[in-house]
Amino acid sequence: MTRFIYSFIYTCCDNLCDFGIETIFGETMESGKLVKISYDGYVEGKLFDTTNEELAKEEGILNPNMVYGFVTVSVGEKMLIPGLDKAITEMNVGEEKELELSPEEAFGKRDASKVKIVPMNDFKKHNVRPIPGMPVNIDNKIGKIVSANGGRILVDFNHELAGKTLNYKLKLEEVVEAPTDVALEVVKLFVPRVSEENLKITLESENVIIDLPENTAFMQNLQMIKMGIANELIKRLDAKKVSFIDNFVKKTQ
Template sequence: MVEKGKMVKVSYDGYVDGKLFDTTDEEKAKKEGIYNENMVYGPVAIFVGAGQILPGLDEVLEEMGVGEEREVTLPPEKAFGQRRPDLLKIVPMSEFKKRGIKPIVGLPITIDGVTGRIVSVNSGRVLVDFNHPLAGKEVKYRIKIEEVVEDPVQIVKEIVKLSLPRIEPEVKIEGESVIIELPEFAPYIPDIQVKKMVIANEIIKRLGYKEVKFIETFKKKEEDNKDNGEE
């Protein structure tokens, strides 16, 4: 059994009504027509029992060992929740005009940080469903624990990837301090300051270090040397 609170890397495939809707396998995603170029595929790192995955899968992981694979069927309450009528809301057309958006049925829209889909457009009013698309559905998963991540440096790197999936940070641990070196382009990532705060809080919470430092290093390029007449 993997101890609660440990970081593990898991692979999974999720099915609803017999169709694949989520996977960590890039080739499988392409084959089934659900490939997302914005997604980074491969085993996902999570802390067991920390609510970072569907409730039903979290429960199953606490019963599994490294290398073990299981197939489970999750009822709505342990997956994406039951459908709630109160999450069907009428949004004034003026709200869309303010955002410069033409409401079209099926279009995803985010209002006050909550994402929904437009259900209908009538007489200047737009009906938006803020339920998860799979709310009320029974889902099936194949899930496997690929490995347990024990090395603190690697755990920190995986925590960084949860917020910044395409970054490979340099990490050092000195006493009770964690030092994370980010690439030059990091300051231009949207919401980078918020993401750094989330990363730091997670490291302090999960690993108990007292401080997290971020370093952004800008290095002189070879082209600069040539421009200055240096060989």
């Protein structure tokens, strides 16, 4: 499940932002540092996203597929919407900010060219009956059906928050620095729902060994995910080798 703060799904971020450096307790933190944040996001006064599970319950937006708690991000690597990414570069650990983000600082302005007519036959090929409001994925683009009249289906491919001014309560909770913690958080960036209890990471000299739980074995694009994790750990920990252990446990009858 992708959070609303993310500007894209994280793969291997090598395209660094040009936000410079961040001040933290009088020292500088280079772009690319891993930090943990918490936040509450509002649109038109209504909570739409949060890291706080209790608040999500209170406001009636609890998502059972969402992992709540602090979110780990890489500073200045365009993992977040621009306004949040920039704000973090200017914050100290423990600092809280209230932000009002324009559409340009959030999910962009609405683009009329992203509202397209899709032939009914494209839906029939996949045995899908188009209904207004239905989310769709067409050519790897996420959209929502606006109307379905005859053979012409109108689909809006704008982000649902495009054109909106957003308000955030943002806190920089901590900087992730210990090598074992860095390794753990990198794995969680690529596999957000991985259980920490079932994940074992061993650092041996210049080698990193990642013992994956059985439930990751059949993940889609697992080899690409492993490659992304390995590239990040080689870069962040100056590791020479990253190894993965896939576990398959005999089932008891």
